[in-house]
Amino acid sequence: MTSFKSTTPISEYKGYHGLPPLAGLHTMEGAIDCGLTVEEAVSRLKYTHWALRRLHAIFIARLAAMPIYELKMTFSLHGHYCIEHVDGIFARVREMRHPPFGMDVAPHEALDFFFDEIQNAGDTEALVLGLYEKAIPQLVAAVRDQLEVTNRLYEHPTYRKLRHLLVELEDVEAYGQQAIACLVDDTARAKHAGWLNLLDQSVANFGSFTGTEAKAEHALAAQFSATPYVYDGKPQRDERFRDSYNMGVNPEAFIFRDDMPVRPKTLMMSFKRLREIDVPEMMSSIITETEGKPLGYYVDMTRQLWDEARHAMMGEIGFVVNGIDWTQIPVNFTWSLELNTGLKPEERHAILFSIEQGLMAKETGKEKEWELAVASTDRVSELIQDYDWADEILHAKIGRDWFVKGFGTQAEAVARGQECVYRGFLQLASGYKEAGLTEHRNWWPDLYTAACEHWGVEPDAHVLAYDEFYDTSAPDLPTAKV
Numbered sequence: 336m337t338s339f340k341s342t343t344p345i346s347e348y349k350g351y352h353g354l355p356p357l358a359g360l361h362t363m364e365g366a367i368d369c370g371l372t373v374e375e376a377v378s379r380l381k382y383t384h385w386a387l388r389r390l391h392a393i394f395i396a397r398l399a400a401m402p403i404y405e406l407k408m409t410f411s412l413h414g415h416y417c418i419e420h421v422d423g424i425f426a427r428v429r430e431m432r433h434p435p436f437g438m439d440v441a442p443h444e445a446l447d448f449f450f451d452e453i454q455n456a457g458d459t460e461a462l463v464l465g466l467y468e469k470a471i472p473q474l475v476a477a478v479r480d481q482l483e484v485t486n487r488l489y490e491h492p493t494y495r496k497l498r499h500l501l502v503e504l505e506d507v508e509a510y511g512q513q514a515i516a517c518l519v520d521d522t523a524r525a526k527h528a529g530w531l532n533l534l535d536q537s538v539a540n541f542g543s544f545t546g547t548e549a550k551a552e553h554a555l556a557a558q559f560s561a562t563p564y565v566y567d568g569k570p571q572r573d574e575r576f577r578d579s580y581n582m583g584v585n586p587e588a589f590i591f592r593d594d595m596p597v598r599p600k601t602l603m604m605s606f607k608r609l610r611e612i613d614v615p616e617m618m619s620s621i622i623t624e625t626e627g628k629p630l631g632y633y634v635d636m637t638r639q640l641w642d643e644a645r646h647a648m649m650g651e652i653g654f655v656v657n658g659i660d661w662t663q664i665p666v667n668f669t670w671s672l673e674l675n676t677g678l679k680p681e682e683r684h685a686i687l688f689s690i691e692q693g694l695m696a697k698e699t700g701k702e703k704e705w706e707l708a709v710a711s712t713d714r715v716s717e718l719i720q721d722y723d724w725a726d727e728i729l730h731a732k733i734g735r736d737w738f739v740k741g742f743g744t745q746a747e748a749v750a751r752g753q754e755c756v757y758r759g760f761l762q763l764a765s766g767y768k769e770a771g772l773t774e775h776r777n778w779w780p781d782l783y784t785a786a787c788e789h790w791g792v793e794p795d796a797h798v799l800a801y802d803e804f805y806d807t808s809a810p811d812l813p814t815a816k817v
């Protein structure tokens with residue numbers, strides 16, 4: 336009689352011809368040894384979900400008034416990562432016999448206390464320490480911990496999502512460590528020592544980012560969050576930026592003029608890209624001040640915000656490769672300033688939508704910019720414009736998906752945008768000059784001369800003489816922006 340009894344020890348269990356069993360996810364021993372119940376896994380995921388949701392909101396809300404350009408760009412990326420994973424984890428929880436009820440509140444009130452404090456952090460050093468020394472490393476540790484105890488077979492969909500999350504969170508953590516090293520000195524650290532301790536106490540109260548540790552009961556006295564958070568949409572730039580109200584050069588008019596040669600046009604396109612710093616600044620206000628939309632709205636809008644930040648950095652590359660010190664160029668913030676401080680979120684979105692649709696025009700839009708870049712034979716410019724165009728097509732779709740819905744038809748939505756543009760910008764440029772904020776100096780000759788020097792060519796007198804200003808009635812028209 337054959338025996339059904341296995342003679343192979345579990346530790347030596349293998350598949351056919353020695354193939355790894357269980358699709359290579361675990362050894363048999365490993366699979367037997369680990370696993371969380373659905374209940375345990377969901378409980379942990381709710382902590383991670385909420386932490387990512389709060390982090391997204393902080394990164395996005397704080398980037399407009401964050402003066403440091405590199406942090407402004409990085410917050411755009413880190414906010415994008417966070418909301419993408421919020422979406423993934425939210426969906427995963429629903430797959431585990433859990434309706435989404437209760438996922439719009441914190442799983443523990445001390446978790447909100449912790450993030451309220453960071454959201455309200457009183458200076459850049461505190462914000463950087465709160466985000467990158469406290470929140471992110473502890474979230475990374477919690478995700479690693481859950482990955483270790485997750486059964487990769489039983490719970491493969493969770494395992495997969497958390498692995499992807501960990502890859503990106505580790506990048507965030509690594510950048511954060513560099514940000515701390517560059518921006519936080521001993522004096523700042525000493526100044527915030529008590530506050531950092533308060534954050535630690537709140538973490539102890541919610542039982543770590545896994546929510547599984549014993550929960551302490553420290554009495555928490557709010558410091559930065561003693562007064563409720565107020566969104567600050569007024570854009571700030573660091574001290575490398577100059578003459579931020581200067582609207583003295585109209586790059587669109589130059590780019591689309593037939594009498595101008597193509598190579599200098601790549602400089603104007605780099606300027607247009609770098610100037611896109613103002614789009615994340617402006618979208619920060621729309622996303623932060625628009626409540627109650629489906630999660631997909633925040634995912635898509637944040638993706639767009641990050642794309643716009645990428646375009647700004649593409650402009651930075653365009654200048655650096657041509658030997659230009661871009662900090663000498665006035666990169667005006669007038670668009671984000673006026674929209675964030677003068678218009679309602681829905682009006683800002685109307686303008687954004689209207690601009691994005693305008694960029695699809697064949698002769699004056701993104702395709703044309705790409706054609707000019709190709710004609711210039713400058714490979715960097717070609718790549719920049721190629722992806723700028725691709726991204727802007729996606730943005731036009733995001734606009735149709737989320738903005739047009741509220742208006743019924745595309746034409747009505749565009750008309751609304753036009754109306755807001757004219758309301759928002761009348762007399763803007765002349766007003767800045769009268770207020771003594773800028774002389775609208777024409778910086779083009781200096782930029783062009785420096786580039787010619789780098790290229791080893793003599794400046795063309797006709798190009799050098801370009802002097803076209805944004806007139807008072809038509810700055811940032813839908814067809815002439817972004």
Ligand SMILES: [Fe+2]
Pocket residue numbers: 608611643646723727817
């Ligand atoms: Fe762009």
Ligand SMILES: [Fe+2]
Pocket residue numbers: 643691726727730817
């Ligand atoms: Fe865009």
Ligand SMILES: [Fe+2]
Pocket residue numbers: 611614643646727817
């Ligand atoms: Fe853009």
